[in-house]
Amino acid sequence: MGLLGAMMDRVRTPAASCCLGAVLVLDFATLPDASTVGEFKNSLFESGRRRCCGIWPGDYFVTRTDDGFELSQEWSGSYDMIHTRYSRYESGFWSPTREHDNVGMKIYAASTPYSAEESEAIRILLADRVAAEWDREIGARIRDSEWSRSRMLPLGYLHNAAAMLVLSGFVCSFLWVGDLWRSETRRDRRRRGLCASCGYPMDGLPEPVCPECGERVGERFA
Numbered sequence: 001m002g003l004l005g006a007m008m009d010r011v012r013t014p015a016a017s018c019c020l021g022a023v024l025v026l027d028f029a030t031l032p033d034a035s036t037v038g039e040f041k042n043s044l045f046e047s048g049r050r051r052c053c054g055i056w057p058g059d060y061f062v063t064r065t066d067d068g069f070e071l072s073q074e075w076s077g078s079y080d081m082i083h084t085r086y087s088r089y090e091s092g093f094w095s096p097t098r099e100h101d102n103v104g105m106k107i108y109a110a111s112t113p114y115s116a117e118e119s120e121a122i123r124i125l126l127a128d129r130v131a132a133e134w135d136r137e138i139g140a141r142i143r144d145s146e147w148s149r150s151r152m153l154p155l156g157y158l159h160n161a162a163a164m165l166v167l168s169g170f171v172c173s174f175l176w177v178g179d180l181w182r183s184e185t186r187r188d189r190r191r192r193g194l195c196a197s198c199g200y201p202m203d204g205l206p207e208p209v210c211p212e213c214g215e216r217v218g219e220r221f222a
């Protein structure tokens with residue numbers, strides 16, 4: 001409590017309000033677009049344009065062959081397609097605290113829908129193609145049907161904790177307004193010949209001590 005009190009006394013100054021406020025504004029200004037607040041800021045200054053997060057255009061035409069299916073990036077007479085999508089994005093309130101990583105796959109059958117077994121065969125084919133042509137890890141995830149992943153961002157939590165600390169310091173620092181108000185009141189009461197502490201009229205008292213609250217009056221009244 002003593003330490004907290006000492007910290008409060010140090011922070012309750014106009015200079016501290018300015019410094020901590022400046023830190024908060026700077027932090028807000030440099031916040032990445034990925035978080036809720038960052039996106040709000042982005043919408044204020046860039047009319048709602050969202051940051052794009054790595055869309056991966058891996059689309060193939062699907063053709064039936066005698067022994068299964070074939071995938072090709074050139075049109076091969078079939079309008080059946082398999083679309084893949086990869087996105088990576090961060091989320092959080094102030095600073096981003098989670099990273100998400102999604103792989104998506106969708107089969108469009110122009111005429112006859114594929115059975116579950118056929119869809120599975122196409123998925124395995126796609127996994128091999130993606131691993132060979134684009135990214136081994138993403139290929140492996142399509143093979144294992146691991147569509148979404150997310151991980152914690154420890155630095156984001158650290159950043160948020162620091163921001164909370166600065167914010168509470170900023171709020172506390174405004175106690176100087178109260179201090180100013182109080183000292184103004186005391187000065188005004190003293191000028192009018194009243195007790196600075198409680199406002200009791202001090203004219204004609206034998207002792208320089210307030211009979212109401214016991215405050216000892218300074219040399220002006222002695």
Ligand SMILES: [Zn+2]
Pocket residue numbers: 195196197198199200210211212213214215
């Ligand atoms: Zn008094």
